[in-house]
Amino acid sequence: MAYEPSYAERLRYKRLQDAGYQAGLEAVTNLQAALALAGMVLPSLANDGPVGARGFVRLGGCSVEVANRLAEVIAAGAHALQEQGM
Template sequence: MTRPTAKNAHHDTHLDGTAAASALAAALARLGVVLPSLRGSLPVNGHGFVELGGCNAELASRLAQRINAAVDAQEAAGLGAGR
């Protein structure tokens, strides 16, 4: 049986960030949105970390519109935001 080490924990949290970045990129792609510098990064405070990076104003506006549309659809369906 392998004992957890600080190195293993660091590796696992880095993988958490990378997996979360991949999942977010896939979800955004379904909306037709690509954040060019979205990536998993080194852990921060022992937790996986995702760097969203920058994008141009047009892309940020489109992303905001898509998020608002999704929240509006949830609220119309009686699901409420953030669920």
């Protein structure tokens, strides 16, 4: 006989799924805003829905130019954070 979750368990899981989905939306919005500051866009950046009740963001593909520029921006930000910590 298969396990059947209770109503309370199903409701708790749905709340976790909803929270994961919302977290994914917020992460996409935050990343889009940060990329815009650098003059960049990842066209296929999207909320990929919750996976295991956790938010999941699909970054998708981009051109070599965008990938290299993104690497430069991330490296520059990382160096700036390291310098602040010294």
